[in-house]
Amino acid sequence: DAGVIQSPRHEVTEMGQEVTLRCKPISGHDYLFWYRQTMMRGLELLIYFNNNVPIDDSGMPEDRFSAKMPNASFSTLKIQPSEPRDSAVYFCASSFGQPIAKNIQYFGAGTRLSVL
Amino acid sequence: GENVEQHPSTLSVQEGDSAVIKCTYSDSASNYFPWYKQELGKRPQLIIDIRSNVGEKKDQRIAVTLNKTAKHFSLHITETQPEDSAVYFCAATLSGSARQLTFGSGTQLTVLP
Numbered sequence: 001d002a003g004v005i006q007s008p009r010h011e012v013t014e015m016g017q018e019v020t021l022r023c024k025p026i027s028g029h030d031y032l033f034w035y036r037q038t039m040m041r042g043l044e045l046l047i048y049f050n051n052n053v054p055i056d057d058s059g060m061p062e063d064r065f066s067a068k069m070p071n072a073s074f075s076t077l078k079i080q081p082s083e084p085r086d087s088a089v090y091f092c093a094s095s096f097g098q099p100i101a102k103n104i105q106y107f108g109a110g111t112r113l114s115v116l
Numbered sequence: 117g118e119n120v121e122q123h124p125s126t127l128s129v130q131e132g133d134s135a136v137i138k139c140t141y142s143d144s145a146s147n148y149f150p151w152y153k154q155e156l157g158k159r160p161q162l163i164i165d166i167r168s169n170v171g172e173k174k175d176q177r178i179a180v181t182l183n184k185t186a187k188h189f190s191l192h193i194t195e196t197q198p199e200d201s202a203v204y205f206c207a208a209t210l211s212g213s214a215r216q217l218t219f220g221s222g223t224q225l226t227v228l229p
Contacts, residue, residue, distance in 0.1 A: 031215050043160070043205060043219040056216060091159065095215060103148050103209050105217060107159040 004108035006092050012114045018080040021111045024073055025094030033105060034067055034077050035091040043091075049075065050097065082115045089113070118143040120208050122220025129196050130228050137223045139206035140188040146208040149182060149189045150217070154203045163204075164191070196227045 005024040013019055025032045033048040047057040052069045060067070064083070069075040079086055089112050093105040119142040129135045141149075147168035152160040166173045166180045166189065173180050177196075182189040193200055203224050207217040 033216065042221045045216055045218075048216055050215070097215060103215055103217065104150070104162055104165070107161070109159050 004092055004094050004106050006090075006108035006111050008111060009109060010112045010114075012116065013082055014116050015083055016081045017115075018078065019082045019086075019113060019115075021077040021090050021092075021113070023075045023077070023092030023108060025075070025092070026106055027073070028096060029094035029106075030072070030097045031095045031105075032069060032075050033093040033095075034075070035093065035107075037089045037091060037110070038087075046077070079113075082113075084115045087113055087115050118146055118208055118218040120206060120218050120220040122206050122223060124223060125221065126224045126226070128226045128228060131196060131198060133196055135191075135193045135196055135200070135225055135227075137191045137204055137206070137225070138188060139190070139208075139220050140186075141208040141218075142187070143208070144184075144187060148209050149180070150207050150209075151178075151180060151191050152205045152207065152219075154205065154222075156202070160205060193225075196225075198227050198229055201225055201227045 007022045030051050034046040036044045036046055046059045047067045048055055049069045065079055067077045089110045091110045092108045095105045122139045150165035151163050153163045154160040164175050164178050164180050166182050168184055177194050179192045203222045205222050206220040209217045
């Protein structure tokens with residue numbers, strides 16, 4: 001398996017523009033997580049899905065952020081409109097949720113977002 | 117919810133020396149404690165984990181200890197090498213139920229040659 005795949009790897013946009021980050025989890029994994037990483041706040045969980053259903057979105061900073069998982073192999077995180085304070089590295093991670101398995105989360109390579 | 121505190125935030129050691137990073141957690145029901153290593157510009161990757169029914173686990177030069185009573189766990193790296201330089205994150209979660217990890221704030225480890 002190629003692991004968790006995120007795109008784009010880098011995104012530079014102007015304030016006010018819409019940004020869409022994409023994630024393909026590892027095949028067979030039924031949990032998908034979106035994180036944001038900044039120097040000031042570390043790794044923050046934004047939202048996570050189980051079997052394509054959002055379970056906890058309490059980490060989503062505000063209404064400008066939205067996430068979807070239309071099927072088991074694809075998820076998006078959208079920011080509209082984007083602001084300079086959204087600049088960060090956004091990671092997607094997936095895990096296999098069977099009880100016998102550990103909560104090992106496998107991270108994608110991340111998307112470095114810069115909002116000018 | 118769970119709260120995880122990690123110390124120190126930065127740690128410098130001489131090559132060959134040992135490094136210890138400590139974390140405390142708040143939710144006594146947490147029972148799974150992974151450690152992730154993140155090299156500069158890379159993704160976090162699991163290096164070792166421990167469940168609450170175990171007090172210590174070792175994998176070559178790294179080991180993790182868990183004190184459930186005190187609600188703290190530690191990462192020990194022996195015979196450090198320059199390639200150990202990275203940011204290390206501890207985390208806690210309730211294995212088997214909720215799946216989200218609560219991460220500590222990270223420790224930047226620098227191994228000086």
